[in-house]
Amino acid sequence: MEFSKWHGLGNDFILVNGSKETISNYQQLATQLCNRHFGVGADGLVIVSPGDSADFNMRIFNSDGSEADMCGNATRCVARYVYENGMTDKTTITLSTLAGIITPELLFRDAVLETVKVDMGEPRLTRKKIPMTGNPDEQVINIPITVNNSVYNVTAVSMGNPHCIIFVDDVESINLTVIGPLLETHSFFPRKTNVEFVQVIDRNTVRMRVWERGAGITQACGTGACATLVASVLNGHTERQAVIKLDGGDLYVEWGADNHLSMSGPAVEVFRGKFLL
Template sequence: MTQYSFFKMHGIGNDYIFIDCRYHEFPPIKEVAKTWCDRNRGIGSDGIVLILLSSEATVKMRIFNTDGSEAQTCGNALRCIGKYLDDRNELSDGSFTIETIRRIVHGVIIKKGTEESIVAVNMGLPVWNPREIPVSGYNDPVIQQEFIVDKDTKFLHSCVSMGNPHCVIEVDDVQNFPVNKYGSLIENSHQFPERTNVGFMQLLDAENMVLRVWERGSGETMACGSGACAAYATWSKINSSISPMFIHLKGGTLKLSFSEKDNSIIQEGSATFVFNGSAET
């Protein structure tokens, strides 16, 4: 048996098991993910995040879903890592960079707290090229195109990457929408060769949106940072707007805006420490 120290954190309810692997080996993720992430028989989380050494950034992040598959990015996990580094006094001025599979993410501590801090991260530019998302069957950006689920059900969907693939669909009543049913069907559609995250959004007004996200490999979660960015990018694209917006998810609210420098998306929200622990394999 091998013991691994970990800490639990969440970004507006999107919770992860974090392991600082900069100076020791990390566990066999595919073997432990389902057990550790199980909310009834394990630690309980939406996934496992590894913090690693990086030659290009403050640290490197690898993130794994509850089924053991590797994800590409996560806004909530990025904010949590920023707080973790700040709590350990590893940030001289509150700013940090994190290497992910797709890009280097820049972040800054907005408000420091003992258990909860407010952190902003630059999630980069939304990618609309179907080949880069990836989404099959299209040469041009997929914006409000018809998606046929079955003979009785079809939606208007948009596809975008925020470092990971997202399908975004606007619905009239998101609170009562059957996210589990359609999230799973769309995630595993042949249209998405790497599967996809699926966001169901309902616009309240020009500054507020309610969002539920079915995450690839994990199912519906309390919040999804990259999913919020994807929904915000989609709404902005459809409405030709660059106004800031508050995205309301099950676990809390994120503020989204476009950077004045290059129109990349800035995500601001809480990062909360829960507890330290150890687990064995």
């Protein structure tokens, strides 16, 4: 099976052209390919195929085999992948995901690709849309959750996938390996959740570390960066545009007047190869 390895700020993916490759079990293949010792190594496997309601269909499988609704960093990688491999000549592309239609745009300077900007759609803010237990029509802003006898004030946002954002004074002091999985699987989140710890630097800059649902600690998370900006605005910490500083680098996120989030950042191909099935 031919594949291409990509990353967005170190959040890495194995991209496969689904119209050329026949795959019987995506979940099993994802765990096999994503294993960093016995496979290619990645945070996720992405299958790209021609779409019906959009230019392309994108299915994302985490390293544990679970299927993700959406992934911002993977979206940027897929947009550049289909363009540079001659699968489309469009520079604004529609991608069908489990979270709906997402629209990335390739931005050039002097005929050189500079960045990929993605319209991530509107945030979902009520418990029923995140989803989260409790009053279905209530927003979750700075609400306490107790884990391991410690209380964390969380703000919950969905970007097509659930996010639990916690503001702290020092993100580097957080033991993500311990607290991440406990919050991910907390009973408040029936479909589990991504977990972001955020440190506010100034009104236009925050530092974020992430534990991703189904993948663990990753270098970056695009939907998480968008959810972080929304949570930062709802809690009065930032303006509606900010640089989100992640372990793998920076993303620029803006929450527009039309209620849509846009996210801009790099997408880089690392190598291509053939995997023996």
